[in-house]
Amino acid sequence: MYDIENARQRDGDAAEDRSDRVDEIINRPRLGYGESDPIVGDDYSQYPEQPDDLTTPDARQFVTELFSSPLVTSIDDAIEETTPVANNRIIHREWREAFLKVVELFGDERPEDSGERDQNDDDSRLTELTDDYPDDMVTPSNALVVSNLYAEHGLSTEEIAEVFSDDGRNVKPDEIRATLRNAGLIQANESGDAESSHKLGGTSISAHDSGNTGVNINSEAVARDPSISVERDE
Template sequence: MYDVATARDRDGDRVEDRSERVEDLLNGDRLGYGEGDPLAADSYQNYPTEPTQLSAPKWRDWVEALLSHPAVGSYDDAVAEATPTADKVSRNKWREAIQNAAGASQLDAGELFDLGDDGEQNATEDALSVLTEAWPDDAVRSDNPLVVANLYAGRGLSTAEIARLFDCSEDHVRGVLRQCGLLEGAENGTVDPTDVKDLRLGGTTVSNLDNVERSSSGGLSVDTRDFE
């Protein structure tokens, strides 16, 4: 059974000690400096710290690895991965340095970007597919409270992560979870799950997380132990 009190206490945050498999799915090849595993080196410590460094030949392999990664589909993407700075002037300097380094290495950046345009989108779709593999494709929707509740309370995702997977607003996700009683805040038609043993949504229970089974009523239950 979902621990409703714990889910509510999280107030939309992720579970801190969730499984490594979930972490890898969500944060493996995610674009952005510090957003996941580094895309162009083994560690962010092996990234250049200043754009002027890229004029040195030693960084050409790094530039090629950066521009050829499937998650990088433009120079803006490359800058987002190369540096955490949000300063516009600094980001322009990084962009110019990466462009110059690509030119010096005779890299066809346009061709590489064409290959990687859909990289991050594909990674997101793959993550959603694995995390919801027990559900029929037509059930995997951001307005399906069973699926959203399982991602939040069963898999330990944050509301922001769920919104990213479904490409919807975080407010929408929070609204669905309030309907389930997994976030504080009343919604019309909500049944307080603390008053009942099972949280039933549309006639299907989300308290039974045994291996995927179809009950006599046609409901689905999902095994969170696959992600432990």
């Protein structure tokens, strides 16, 4: 069950006491330059800057570690991880030629071009974090799902935007903040964007001038959310 007060006090930051499982999912290495922590070494600044850099003796350890990663199943994967401009056809061809030359020079085993990865490596972070919800509910504007990621799993608004963007969408943290603000889990800022009615997947919370808050619960919407329980006073 959500710790609503704690969630409100975080104001969009990640929870300090979230589970190790969530940390592992969020910080898991992902293929692609700058997509996560680097697959090789501690910093992308240590990566070769030019294709010709791959053929130096100092680069052999980099290539060996890169090819041994379960995320790298082809030369194309290696290029995608090594350079931020892998989509440029000319640059892509230069890196491919350099990697093939490395294989010839150093005798390194070339990654299999099977395109097959371990299923756990390919799983979307969003899928793992929202597997209790129907696919059609998992959207950045669904307050039930976003509230669960924020209040239950302890993700920050930036992290939620990132996991929603894993499948190619370009979700901004401000979109997530707006959803959480409408759910009453983030305070409205001073620019006047407060709303009189906050909706949590069909549950409306209406604030009145008197300071009293009326809550109307859509039982059908709540029933679809596995993370919400309702306690009734006798």
